[in-house]
Amino acid sequence: MSPGIRALVWDENGAHVPRAVYPQGIRGALAGALAQSGRFQLEPAHLDEPEQGLPPARLDAAEVLLWWGHRRHAELADGRVAELVARVHAGRLGLLALHSGHHSKPFRQALGASGDLGGGWDEDGGPEQVRVCAPWHPVAEGVQDFELAAEELYAAPFHVPPPEAVIVQSFFPRHGKGFPSGLVWRAAEGRVAYLRFGHESCPSLHHPMVQRLIANAAAWAAGAQRRQ
Helix, strand or coil: CCCCEEEEEEECCCCCCCCCCCCCHHHHHHHHHHHHHCCEEEEEEECCCHHHHCCHHHHHHCCEEEEECCCCHHHCCHHHHHHHHHHHHCCCCEEEEEHHHHHCHHHHHHHCCCCCECCCEECCCCCEEEEECCCCCHHHCCCCCEEECCCCEECCCECCCCCCEEEEEEEECCCCEEEEEEEEEEECCEEEEEECCCCCCCHHHHCHHHHHHHHHHHHHHCCHHHHC
16 A cells, blocks of 8 residues: 655644634645545645745655645745745646645746736635536546635636646636636646635635545645556
């Protein structure tokens, strides 16, 4: 039996994350989503640790890095970003960015894009309808259309390169706007995935379909299906 995909689960350790929604913080919720699948070895990390939670040995040991940040993107040292992105581009480390991670330095530099939201955002997005667009892709395995009672609205266009696939698409009926909420890319020799879910005041990371997407995307970014 394989020992599991080595996943480094990183967040910015933000004090603004409500413990009533995420008692173990965002990284705890992400680790919980991966643990449900039974496919991963997990290591949590955060911005306030020595070397910002990303020492070279830790990066070298990981197959995939899950990244959640919101208010502290600028605090990440540029040299550390360069080391991380070099590993992604060399195919040594997969990257899965979530929610506001679209504006993180690693995501933007890995894709060579701004990651800006051309259609804006609204924290009070209301209900969200999520539809599977690429049922053939490994990231969509076992995922069915679903709805979230409330989430933060992100609205297209999304300023990123054309993806290899749009895995899921969201529609926010209160606003009449949509967004590609699950995307995957090849970045040089590596893999990058993005999932829009995970606003800190919404319990979306506890939803079973979101958890399935997270586990599938992390496995895909790690290149796990190549080893099966």
